[in-house]
Amino acid sequence: MSGTAGSRLRAEPETSPRRTRVLVSCDHFLPGVNGGGPIRSIAALKDALAEDVEFHVVTRDRDLGATASYPQIPVGRWTERAGTRILYCAPGEPSLRGWEITVRDSRPDVVYLNSLFSPRYSIAPLLVRRLRSVGAVRFLVAPRGELHPGALAIRKPKKATFLRLARATGLLDGVSWHATTIEEGEQIRRWFGNGAAVSVAPVIPTRSPDTTSRRVPKRAGHLEVAFLSRIAPKKNLLGAIEMLHGAPGTVRLNIFGPKEDKDYWGRCLGAIARLPPNVTVVDHGALGIGDVSDAFRENHVLLFPTHGENFGHVIVEALQAGVPVLVSDRTPWRDLATERAGWDLPLDKPDLFRKCLSELIAMEAAEFETWSHGARRYGLARANDASAIERNRALFRSVTSS
Numbered sequence: 001m002s003g004t005a006g007s008r009l010r011a012e013p014e015t016s017p018r019r020t021r022v023l024v025s026c027d028h029f030l031p032g033v034n035g036g037g038p039i040r041s042i043a044a045l046k047d048a049l050a051e052d053v054e055f056h057v058v059t060r061d062r063d064l065g066a067t068a069s070y071p072q073i074p075v076g077r078w079t080e081r082a083g084t085r086i087l088y089c090a091p092g093e094p095s096l097r098g099w100e101i102t103v104r105d106s107r108p109d110v111v112y113l114n115s116l117f118s119p120r121y122s123i124a125p126l127l128v129r130r131l132r133s134v135g136a137v138r139f140l141v142a143p144r145g146e147l148h149p150g151a152l153a154i155r156k157p158k159k160a161t162f163l164r165l166a167r168a169t170g171l172l173d174g175v176s177w178h179a180t181t182i183e184e185g186e187q188i189r190r191w192f193g194n195g196a197a198v199s200v201a202p203v204i205p206t207r208s209p210d211t212t213s214r215r216v217p218k219r220a221g222h223l224e225v226a227f228l229s230r231i232a233p234k235k236n237l238l239g240a241i242e243m244l245h246g247a248p249g250t251v252r253l254n255i256f257g258p259k260e261d262k263d264y265w266g267r268c269l270g271a272i273a274r275l276p277p278n279v280t281v282v283d284h285g286a287l288g289i290g291d292v293s294d295a296f297r298e299n300h301v302l303l304f305p306t307h308g309e310n311f312g313h314v315i316v317e318a319l320q321a322g323v324p325v326l327v328s329d330r331t332p333w334r335d336l337a338t339e340r341a342g343w344d345l346p347l348d349k350p351d352l353f354r355k356c357l358s359e360l361i362a363m364e365a366a367e368f369e370t371w372s373h374g375a376r377r378y379g380l381a382r383a384n385d386a387s388a389i390e391r392n393r394a395l396f397r398s399v400t401s402s
Contacts, residue, residue: 021110022112026057035064037144037203064260094120110139116162122141143188181200203310223249233307238267247354248278254284254299300360301323305327307347315327320380322373329346
């Protein structure tokens with residue numbers, strides 16, 4: 001980074017009294033929407049902990065898949081949006097030198113990385129830390145589900161090579177880890193040893209508006225199915241499409257999400273072309289965050305046979321909208337049927353998904369309402385869980401005191 005650019009990155013003088021200062025590094029942030037769950041996770045975290053933690057965010061100047069910067073947002077210098085100081089960076093920035101300047105001048109108590117594999121927004125600051133050019137600032141790493149076996153299976157050789165190199169070089173020695181579930185904590189220790197400093201603090205879900213009174217009616221023999229996620233192998237739209245082969249009645253699959261992987265989308269289009277005539281598909285494209293609830297009120301079920309999630313914001317958003325969910329067994333959302341909120345089924349048994357879909361298609365309105373009410377009740381219970389906020393507050397307290 002040039003001297004001129006570096007000077008633009010310098011932080012303003014501190015104000016007093018001083019909250020814990022956290023420098024958040026993430027590939028995508030608000031006003032972006034296509035980056036999915038991590039955007040929601042970080043936004044909810046900063047809102048919930050605003051009284052205790054001062055968040056500064058370093059991120060890209062554009063949404064996932066976009067070729068242009070966000071309009072009317074300055075690039076390469078700090079700006080304030082919704083009470084948060086944000087540095088939107090052009091492609092190729094921050095460089096290693098840029099990261100050194102940004103960390104030093106921001107004077108954070110914690111640098112919070114929200115990926116393991118991002119070259120620019122995780123590996124680069126970790127290299128700067130490894131070179132000892134930012135002093136003794138603490139680093140907190142949130143893998144955001146990247147170490148889930150289902151996620152690692154996608155582009156496995158490249159990811160496995162990086163993880164082996166990271167262990168061999170000590171790139172992550174001495175960092176603290178943020179796991180959002182006990183299972184994710186085990187995944188971290190599996191790769192980085194039982195001595196890894198792991199704290200478990202759940203994702204803080206957002207509260208969605210109530211759209212149940214305007215939901216599309218359910219009638220026997222018809223089903224509106226939503227798939228709402230990034231179009232990428234991990235999210236398994238292809239599997240969702242194939243599960244609709246042989247479905248009785250009339251079914252419409254409504255696809256919402258950005259086309260992150262164009263080649264994968266091409267494979268999905270091929271599978272769509274092979275569906276029987278009673279199954280139609282509508283591609284709605286990407287949604288704004290504020291449009292998610294309205295999309296759910298037009299659907300009866302969320303079909304999400306993902307290969308792996310450490311949380312799954314779309315799942316809790318569907319539940320709060322009164323939409324039962326049909327998900328794989330590779331998310332933290334388990335035993336859904338006991339809550340009459342949905343079904344979590346083994347991904348390697350697609351016939352169970354087909355059986356469940358057939359039962360949903362045949363379901364009368366009265367029975368469906370019991371599942372809809374169960375979904376909303378369960379979703380709201382999770383969204384109103386105050387302990388999630390306290391555990392995240394304790395996470396940053398423990399990192400700064402270690």
